[in-house]
Amino acid sequence: MTLMQRFELSQLIDLSIDVAVAFVLATLIGAERQYRQRSAGLRTNVLVAVGAATFVSIGSRLNANAGAAQLAAYIVSGIGFLGAGVIMKDGSKVWGLNTAATLWCSAAVGTLAGIGLLPEAVVVTMAVLAGNTLLRPLVDAINRAPVNERTSEATYEVHVLTEAAHVGEVRDQLITALENASYPIREVEVSERSDDVTELAATLVSTSIEPDELDAVATALKASPLVSHASWSSTTDD
Numbered sequence: 001m002t003l004m005q006r007f008e009l010s011q012l013i014d015l016s017i018d019v020a021v022a023f024v025l026a027t028l029i030g031a032e033r034q035y036r037q038r039s040a041g042l043r044t045n046v047l048v049a050v051g052a053a054t055f056v057s058i059g060s061r062l063n064a065n066a067g068a069a070q071l072a073a074y075i076v077s078g079i080g081f082l083g084a085g086v087i088m089k090d091g092s093k094v095w096g097l098n099t100a101a102t103l104w105c106s107a108a109v110g111t112l113a114g115i116g117l118l119p120e121a122v123v124v125t126m127a128v129l130a131g132n133t134l135l136r137p138l139v140d141a142i143n144r145a146p147v148n149e150r151t152s153e154a155t156y157e158v159h160v161l162t163e164a165a166h167v168g169e170v171r172d173q174l175i176t177a178l179e180n181a182s183y184p185i186r187e188v189e190v191s192e193r194s195d196d197v198t199e200l201a202a203t204l205v206s207t208s209i210e211p212d213e214l215d216a217v218a219t220a221l222k223a224s225p226l227v228s229h230a231s232w233s234s235t236t237d238d
Contacts, residue, residue: 014116015057022053022113025125026106032132033102045106052110060115072111102128154234156204158214160221161229164198170226174202177217183209197228209234 023046030045052075059072105128112121158178162170171188178185184205193199214232221230 015054018053018057018113018116018118019050021118021121022049022110025049025109025113025121028125029102029106029109029128029132032129033099045103048103048106049110049113052107053114054110056111056114072115075107075111098132102132154207156206156209156214156232156234158202158204158217158221158232159230160200160202160227161193161197162200162226163196163228164192166226167198167200170224171200173221173224173226174200177220178202178204181213181217183213183217 026046026049027042029049030042033045034041055075056072059069105124109121109124109128112118112124158174160170160174167190171190174188175185186203186205189201189203191199191201218230218232221227
């Protein structure tokens with residue numbers, strides 16, 4: 001009897017519409033992710049949106065706008081844990097950030113649908129799809145553009161090979177050469193490449209450099225009889 005008293009057809013219809021809209025819109029987002037073989041594809045995005053819509057609908061029913069706001073806040077923080085599960089890091093390379101951000105936006109779509117802001121949910125869905133599709137050619141064009149060391153921010157290292165017996169002397173030469181070129185050093189790592197060869201890698205504090213200046217440093221280090229090889233490299237910070 002209590003169950004029948006709590007049942008209201010109008011509320012059921014409202015919830016059904018909200019969940020259906022969240023389902024359809026998240027299907028559009030998830031289909032694009034599935035097509036690109038991302039770790040969080042069609043079903044994941046749909047479930048995130050439907051769950052978000054359901055939770056805020058429950059909160060709204062229990063405590064009106066205040067309840068919906070409370071549940072929405074929990075969704076924003078809770079979806080972060082789900083997003084963290086699709087982010088992978090290997091050294092300086094990171095994968096899954098875009099997928100995690102898409103899940104976050106799917107939760108936003110579901111939240112909007114759950115509180116009845118259906119036109120707003122459609123707008124956000126279109127924005128997410130545009131970000132994942134229309135911006136892709138621009139991203140590819142930027143990635144294909146030649147890297148300008150003078151303006152790009154990256155981590156720069158100067159590498160020197162020497163014999164183990166001369167590590168101390170070569171380390172001093174490396175530090176002196178970079179200081180003379182006005183490139184302060186963050187750290188110098190020493191690693192054995194083989195029984196006879198040791199590598200010194202000096203990481204620079206600077207995030208942008210003049211290529212000709214580091215080329216000159218490498219050339220000067222190569223001139224030392226204690227150095228068998230000298231070069232520099234860069235990796236992007238992202």
